[in-house]
Amino acid sequence: MSRRKQYTENQEKNTRISSNTSSTMDNAKNSQVFNTVAIILNVAIDSLDLDSSFIQNGGDSLKATSLANHFRKRGIAVTREMILTSTSLKHLFTLFENPSLEPYDAQVDSTSADLSTVLSDIDWQTVSPAEQDFMSSPDLSSFGTSCSSICSSTSMLANEVCLPKESLPTDRFDTTFVEYGAQQATEMQLALVHGTLKDGQMNMIRFTMVHRNEDINKLQAAWRFIVEQADIFDLAWAAPLTGTQHSRFIWVEDPSEDESKTAAIGSRFTVLSQDTNNGNSQVIWTVHHALIDGISAQLLLRNVLRVANGCAPSNMPSFWKWAQDLKAYQKDNASLAKEFWSRQRKLHPEASGTLQLPKPNMSKRSTEAKTMTLSIYDMRSRLLVAAKHSNVTLATMFYAAWALILSSFSDSRTVVFGALLSGRNIPIANSDKVIGPTINSLPLYIFADPDATVQQFLASLFRSLLDLEQFSWTCTDHGFSRDYESTLSVEAWQDDCSEFDIRPVATSKSQQSDVPLGITVNTESLQFQYYEDRLSTVDAERIMSCYQLALEQITRVHTPIMAAIEALVSAPSRALLAKFGNCISGRTTRSSVSDDLVSLFSRYVEIHADGIAVDDGAVQVTYRDLDIMTTCVATRITSMISQGDIVCVHSDKSLNWIVAIFGILKAGGVYTSLDPILPSELRATMFRNAKAKLFLTPKTCQLCQTPSTCDLSDSIESILADPLLKPQKIDMAPKPWANAYLCFTSGSTGTPKGVMCTYEGLVAFQSDLEGPKPRRLSNAKMGVPCRRTGSSGSVGPLVIC
Incomplete structure (x- = not known):
């Protein structure tokens, strides 16, 4: 169904729903509110269950961020936390108290980034907010020239992209912010750069996109145009840190082996012709993590495809302006941040994040990470059902399962590990749209209460996650450290670009971090990244097997948490413990x-x-x-x-x-x-x-x-x-x-x-x-x-x- 058609049908269904709701719904300007919520959730109006929560209707934390930002811009004071913790949509709509808005304006900023497509916590059915802006506007013509009309009216040479004048972004970067960049690098950016200075392979991301050969020239022009517009790629800020000034845009076709492996604190495009008859080539974008994160990459890629297809790119606010605002916010709220982290340390003085496993006997340090993959396709639906039943996000399920693993392997009821947060909910202008690394890696403390059920454990963990995400703007100066031994990242790499004629045939992503054990969750699988000098392959396989068991256990929401932890010991592990513990012999029985x-x-x-x-x-x-x-x-x-x-x-x-x-x-x-x-x-x-x-x-x-x-x-x-x-x-x-x-x-x-x-x-x-x-x-x-x-x-x- 097209977005325009969905909007029209939703508008018609609003009338039917409105007649069945209370006066509270009317006070909330219900018809337009319903429409906005339905579009962000990517569902039809009549499928909304008003007696169920935002999460149970298919929402997640980043969709809640999108909804909160939408209403905040219209003067409606409803926060992301209020959306996620509300017991029902009916209760949520009672929070929309804004009598000054008459009539309610459902139009979203037309320059808004593709928020719902990109800002999706773990839900894989998404909708593009730039399109949702188009749909939700009362005056559909206000969006401006559509993508198809631009493509049809714009002449394109084989190696050139011609943009109409009005398609150029109005918010181009201010040079004052670029000059200020060296001083304005965020604490997280500096941490990522520091990791690379210790080991040149660390914190590099490789995005691989397979394209048709006939599209390569247009894509090169589009990438060059977008990279020139996004001020995060002005690398003057990194020169004082690395001692090297890198070019802003590097595009190399069919490079030598040494050239293809070149990595630096910058950005580089490598085109590799595939040895097949399908007429495709690989475009490999190697970029430092201090320049980009997953959501920014998707925002950027969609803009590139817009330009390659002759469409107007979405607005790209200055990253350095955002970073400057972030530092000011951190300074103004430092006491609040220090109080939060001080409280975390006092509440969890004995938290453990160390896997009690033998260190491999290796004389040489391993610099190349090993990766193992675990498919979660078969259990995804069960996890989603359990999450909705417990009124928590699907991402919470993955955090909970890893907490059980750490509790078991560290022999501690209170555990700590790194949670990679998107930062898109930071209360600073353009946090949802800026191109650049807004992410933050923060310690997540979790108490596995032995007297709780899995459902109670999930609810407690979800509350802890919400509390932590409210402080995703904090830095190490506020009283925490990143010395944990494992990190969990729940990603939402979306490659649905079906609305574009020029688009990737396939996409993939890989990266290497300096965390001893990194777990990355994507749409259908988990990646375990580890180093052989810190964790043996046998132990890594055992942990991955236990994590699969943990995911199964947390779907049984009424199970006592201790029973769930005990169930993590598989039959092969029990046999191994019996052998090592010398308890097979009759001489070792009581x-x-x-x-x-x-x-x-x-x-x-x-x-x-x-x-x-x-x-x-x-x-x-x-x-x-x-x-x-x-x-x-x-x-x-x-x-x-x-x-x-x-x-x-x-x-x-x-x-x-x-x-x-x-x-x-x-x-x-x-x-x-x-x-x-x-x-x-x-x-x-x-x-x-x-x-x-x-x-x-x-x-x-x-x-x-x-x-x-x-x-x-x-x-x-x-x-x-x-x-x-x-x-x-x-x-x-x-x-x-x-x-x-x-x-x-x-x-x-x-x-x-x-x-x-x-x-x-x-x-x-x-x-x-x-x-x-x-x-x-x-x-x-x-x-x-x-x-x-x-x-x-x-x-x-x-x-x-």
Whole structure:
């Protein structure tokens, strides 16, 4: 159906709907409002469900931006957030209170960019707002000369595009803004340039468009014309940063291999003739991300096609004027931004964004990203149904699924990752139309409430996204950093150019960023981009498989969130965990464990009394002597602690450190380690959080490192040197169910957290399938395994004594 016909039919259907709506609808100038909403949603008027929300009628965040901008220009104070959170269209229309507008003007600025085609968050059925401007105008002739009439009346040479005088944009760039460009580069632009200066391949985008050979000359002229008009391509601003002045327009046909790979902070067009008989060529546009983003590229491409087809290009406001306004807005609202990011840090102090996966053993840094693709075509409809049911955008579903992945792989309920936001909702003039990078990458904090359902989780995440998008204008000076390890981008690359005679036969896009793991969502697939020196291919494949499971889980909106996370472990992953965890053997089951570490140690003493138990390089200790020393320690501290009390040890990896551990276990206490390299404040916090009763040091001189939160301490050296201390008989009855070891996490994402380990778990973990054998703890065995567990002074390696 043509846009003109849709507009006419919508106007006729307005009358029928109007008669069935309340006076509230009349106050909202309902017929014109309905028409505008229907066109932006790309639906017929009579298919609007007034009792359902904007989202449930097919809207998304960028369509809401388009609608909010449309009404804002007409003095109607309705925000994008109000549109997205309104419970129904009927409720939304009650917000349209503007008695000064009589009659309601439905005409959109005729120079508006192709907003609904381009500004689409994740909905793939779109409508061109420049056309929607044409349709929604009460006076259809006000649009000006139509594309078809220009094409028919304009003479075109084989290598030339002739534009009518009136088609030239009236808002050409002001040279003052270009001169100001070097100082006006946005913080995000500078961050992108910085990434390229570190690695020349980073942050380059390649748009590949296949065109008919007979159209190439017209396209070259059209691209040159548009690039000359868009002031973002005046590269004087980048020269002070790169030390090089690049040409504004570079067009190379059939280049050498070296030329085709040339990349710089600029823009370059390469034409490659295809070795086929279909008469097509590839036009490859390589452009730096600091000059363009996805939406800008689509706005620009549609303007190029307009010009190539003899049509008037849409208005292209100055990017540098917009950037200047952005900096002023950032300065004026700095306190608000700093307050927001300060609040985010306080609300999520332990947020984790690190995938707990082994780093590949590669000596050379990988500079070329690997990409894997996951098709989402089959599940798209299910995701859309679940999103509408939960009254959230489809983009929210992809953010939610990745949050579940991070929560699972980082073992944290609160996660953080980068969200790439379009910036088209920034409250600055022309944010929706400007050609240039308005994007921003911001940390998105998400709490996976274990008591929530998937639907409740989606609602909470959607609210967090809306809050974050309201601060898409902020910069790192306001109190955040981009040190997250993964980024998610939901793109809307639209290539429907069917209204043009000269148009691409096919299009594609690729880019390389410096984020360790980047996920890009487009219409039918997901791209996982990673670097082999940071993530192995096997792990990347495992993550992609889990992400597919996560997308399936969030379509089950009534499922508890914890059940959804547990379901992320696939059958192959469970088998792998069983193999690595040594839990396939019957010796590692709970029922098979009848010993604890003390009874195991006592048995070794009886059988191998004169065998060497510990060798620290300077002295060797037999099992008999180690038993005597540990019994002395147990005798002394029994009067200081009760069964199950936690005792912290200054873990210096010495012989007396081992004596302290087994002395604590014999006394019925629970051992935990305080690493000497930790800051004193953190050690004090860990001692307090563990609710420990006693602090032991291997040497007496180390007592000065007693945590400030500790009231009771002693040293192994002084205990063993006490001539009056007589070892007492220790109860050796095994207690496999009892607590043995409090292990603290590394604290890389916040304050270290304690994890309690029982004897049965430790014994099962260390079970030897060949049966128990005496082992010697040499200097290496005392040090290396402990460092491997984060220098936590792990008790696990000591089971082999």
